Amino acid sequence: FRTQVGVVGAGPAGLVLALLLQQAGISCIVLERHTREYVETRARAGFLEHRIVEFLRRNGFAKGLDLHGVQHTTCEFRLEGRQYIVPYGEMSGCAHTVYPQQFVVSDLIELFMTRGGTILFSHPVVKIEGLKDDKAVIHCQSQSLLEHSAAEKQVECDFVAGCDGFHGITRASIPSDHFSTVTRQYGIGWLALLAEVPASTERVIYALHESGFAGQMPRTPQVTRYYLECSPLDKQSDWPEERIWSELRKRMAVDGQGDDEQIPGKIIERRVLEMRSVVTETMQYGKLFLAGDAAHIITPVGAKGMNLAIADSEFLAEAFITYYREGDGTQLSKYTEMRLPHVWQTIEFSDWMLRLIHNLDESGNRTFSDRLRRARLERLCGQGDYAQSFAVNYVGK
Ligand code: APR
Known part of the structure; x- marks a missing residue:
């Protein structure tokens, strides 16, 4: 295979990125270690921020959530039998949409594939080479039941998008002397x-x-x-x-x-x-760009994980589009620098809220x-x- 951007991982980060690239006419292939059924039924997060819903709507990715999502505008704190209701929707003029992550994933897969996109399910990536060369090469194994033995396949690409979650392989492909993370347990x-x-x-x-x-x-x-x-x-x-x-x-x-x-x-x-929250402060290395949980995990307090993953991909897609359309790689080269402040703002909010609800x-x-x-x-x-x-x-x- 040969493509412009090889996307590792079919979670919210990988799928949003792939759809945006597809819309812009940039070729990409998504490689996912699990089956389609597995990723479409794996229950995880479920709260979508106002700005993320607006972004999904603007791009035509929100049909399912507009039909089945439920809007939330108040939350409640309880302490010693007392209820404290916070009408944050009224105060901000906006709402959350509750729509389980597996439904978001399922809708995005359907849209991408209907539009002719390629996702290789059951294809775990095992090695990535050439991140500092002209072409990067992603090595994956085909674990399809139809192919009786696990065959190795290679995807040659200009760039690799590491959207493979916290336990994925892309982050681990960055040499340790170029790699820095900050963690709080x-x-x-x-x-x-x-x-x-x-x-x-x-x-x-x-x-x-x-x-x-x-x-x-x-x-x-x-x-x-x-x-x-x-x-x-x-x-x-x-x-x-x-x-x-x-x-x-x-x-x-x-x-x-x-x-x-x-x-x-x-x-x-x-x-x-x-x-715990873990921030990888090296979100790019050579031809590799990390997005979502592959780059950072955030405590579930405040429900920001899926939103942050989608926001990374929105930015990264724009940077790729500017590079391919205008030959301008500035935004790509500043990816880490531009995303990290936003990541830390989100971590700060989650940390503040964690200290509110725990002693x-x-x-x-x-x-x-x-x-x-x-x-x-x-x-x-x-x-x-x-x-x-x-x-x-x-x-x-
Ligand atoms: N090869 C191919 N795919 C892989 C590999 C690999 N070696 N390793 C992991 N993956 C796949 C996983 O199977 C998963 O489907 O990458 C995908 C990563 O998706 P997510 O974990 O959902 O990560 P992301 O898209 O960044 O979304 C973050 O997920 O954990 C929640 O709360 C978190 O809501 C946040 C969201």
Whole structure:
């Protein structure tokens, strides 16, 4: 194979990039290690920022989310039985759209392939060569069931877009002496659950409790995501169903509403996530450009991961288009420099919000950090600049 841009990974970052390149008449091939069915059913994020929805609409990529997405304009914090409702939609004039990531992925795949795009599913990339040469070469293995043995294929390209998530291969192709990452591990875990049960309210709930944070995020009318703060070392077996529902009830309790707000349902996914953010400060090397989780992972607090991935691809596509149309590689050469400030702004917001919903005891004084977050919550529920700034950042105006 020979193409202009070889895209590794068919997640939101890779697919948005591929569609934008296709629209601009730039050839690209997407290589994905998993099957189409796997990537179209893998449940992950689900909150789309206002500006990302606008971007998807402008490009004609939003048909599915306009039909099936649900708009959110308020979120709720809970503390000791009290409810604090933040009308961020009213304050910012914008809304979130809840539309599960696997549906976003499925819509983008359908669009790209209908328009004649090539995605090689079940083709894990195993090696990348020539990143500093005229042509880069991507080596992948065909694992198609039709081809009985795993055959190696090569894709020759001008550029490689590394959109292969945090555990992908592209970032690892950067030599270690050119590579720098900055990491924060918060020492906190979240038990992430997906349950077949309607959410108790239509809005997102962040419950602050002395036993730890609990969250409820509606996904579809029948499926809800729940989070329970736990130790990052906890195992799934530490959390039998009974314990899960009883902790959710306790941490999310509201005065005068009794205990039965959380109706138990079938748990369809249960895993422990470690709260951490990692930023690769080398987003490009030679002919390689990293986008999305391949370049940075951000804690789920504030729901920014998928949005940041799509925003990277929007910028990267523009840089490729300028290069191919006008022969001007300035934007490409400044990719890292231009994207990193935005990445860090997003990480900063997620870090601020993480400190609001967890009692992050860095000073060794839990009471002090608890009082600080209460003060933050009170300000957030006022009408001043503080609340306004939260609204705009949270909704992604
Ligand atoms: N070869 C080919 N494909 C690969 C390889 C490889 N060696 N390694 C990984 N991939 C694929 C994965 O199978 C996956 O489909 O790359 C894709 C990366 O997609 P995502 O992990 O969804 O990453 P990204 O597109 O950056 O989107 C980030 O995903 O994790 C969530 O919360 C995060 O919402 C954010 C979003």
